[in-house]
Amino acid sequence: xxxxxxxxxxxxxxxxxxxxxxxxxxxxxxxxxxxxxxxxxxxxxxxxxxxxxxxxxxxxxxxxxxxxxxxxxxxxxxxxxxxxxxxxxxxxxxxxxxxxxxxxxxxxxxxxxxxxxxxxxxxxxxxxxxxxxxxxxxxxxxxxxxxxxxxxxxxxxxxxxxxxxxxxxxxxxxxxxxxxxxxxxxxxxxxxxxxxxxxxxxxxxxxxxxxxxxxxxxxx
Amino acid sequence: xxxxxxxxxxxxxxxxxxxxxxxxxxxxxxxxxxxxxxxxxxxxxxxxxxxxxxxxxxxxxxxxxxxxxxxxxxxxxxxxxxxxxxxxxxxxxxxxxxxxxxxxxxxxxxxxxxxxxxxxxxxxxxxxxxxxxxxxxxxxxxxxxxxxxxxxx
Numbered sequence: 316x317x318x319x320x321x322x323x324x325x326x327x328x329x330x331x332x333x334x335x336x337x338x339x340x341x342x343x344x345x346x347x348x349x350x351x352x353x354x355x356x357x358x359x360x361x362x363x364x365x366x367x368x369x370x371x372x373x374x375x376x377x378x379x380x381x382x383x384x385x386x387x388x389x390x391x392x393x394x395x396x397x398x399x400x401x402x403x404x405x406x407x408x409x410x411x412x413x414x415x416x417x418x419x420x421x422x423x424x425x426x427x428x429x430x431x432x433x434x435x436x437x438x439x440x441x442x443x444x445x446x447x448x449x450x451x452x453x454x455x456x457x458x459x460x461x462x463x464x465x466x467x468x469x470x471x472x473x474x475x476x477x478x479x480x481x482x483x484x485x486x487x488x489x490x491x492x493x494x495x496x497x498x499x500x501x502x503x504x505x506x507x508x509x510x511x512x513x514x515x516x517x518x519x520x521x522x523x524x525x526x527x528x529x530x531x532x533x534x535x
Numbered sequence: 536x537x538x539x540x541x542x543x544x545x546x547x548x549x550x551x552x553x554x555x556x557x558x559x560x561x562x563x564x565x566x567x568x569x570x571x572x573x574x575x576x577x578x579x580x581x582x583x584x585x586x587x588x589x590x591x592x593x594x595x596x597x598x599x600x601x602x603x604x605x606x607x608x609x610x611x612x613x614x615x616x617x618x619x620x621x622x623x624x625x626x627x628x629x630x631x632x633x634x635x636x637x638x639x640x641x642x643x644x645x646x647x648x649x650x651x652x653x654x655x656x657x658x659x660x661x662x663x664x665x666x667x668x669x670x671x672x673x674x675x676x677x678x679x680x681x682x683x684x685x686x687x688x
Binding site: 387407408 | 651652653654655656658662
């Protein structure tokens with residue numbers, strides 16, 4: 316099963332994609348995605364209900380968050396009321412250890428994203444502030460990366476023994492699926508996603524070429 | 536004009552937000568002149584006669600017409616200095632809430648709607664959202680324009 320674990324909709328201040336348009340794009344371009352996770356910036360969108368879209372398009376659509384810390388951005392899956400109330404999602408200076416601890420305590424799963432970004436990614440901060448205990452998984456393939464960043468993420472993640480996953484970080488519809496994560500298990504809901512992430516049976520995949528070809532109208 | 540005041544830091548932002556969000560700082564009126572309405576719609580590339588033909592029975596302003604109806608002040612007097620220079624334009628979002636007709640006189644009020652920060656490739660950025668709300672001569676709320684100004688800390 317393939318999920319894009321990092322997408323943004325118009326609920327994010329810089330997102331330009333409506334959720335249904337993601338669904339239409341996946342269907343029209345026949346992308347091999349079984350679903351995607353909405354990771355809105357600095358918030359958790361508790362209100363939106365995408366079950367009707369899931370049924371209509373045969374996709375899994377889950378909700379998560381992308382928060383900001385002193386060590387860069389962090390994706391959190393399995394956000395619940397306890398976690399939302401445990402720290403300020405809008406604060407861009409959250410301490411990473413606090414976010415990791417809060418996620419663990421509340422039954423969520425936190426993982427730094429685009430850690431290979433120059434100056435602002437997790438591994439750049441490691442160089443100046445040292446490594447942080449509690450990191451176990453990072454997004455090693457990110458659809459917004461420039462050349463060299465994902466390579467650095469993969470290398471450094473291996474050095475630290477972190478598991479890696481992929482996500483497109485799409486803010487417009489045509490970018491969804493650039494990177495994604497292949498799971499051995501079937502996932503139908505957030506609990507399934509949490510179990511799969513904790514189980515570790517997943518791998519990052521790049522669909523960048525496929526998505527580009529199909530964006531240009533070339534059907535493989 | 537040079538602004539020699541010390542620039543605010545990230546630590547100052549909560550107090551700045553508390554002090555300034557919601558403050559209305561300017562009001563201006565705008566007369567909707569059909570020639571300008573047509574010129575705007577044409578510049579936007581629209582050919583719908585509702586927007587480019589003043590004789591059309593449903594002639595009205597193009598939905599984003601109010602995006603250029605600005606007051607003389609970008610920010611309130613005494614608004615703190617955030618980041619170096621003028622920053623960059625983060626774009627405008629226009630909500631079209633009702634038709635704007637030729638001859639309408641809109642009253643636009645400028646408010647600081649939000650101040651928030653975010654981090655990205657280029658570091659920490661502060662977004663200042665200036666909101667213009669437009670009411671016509673009958674008091675009907677016809678448009679809202681949110682203009683984001685981006686400053687880098």
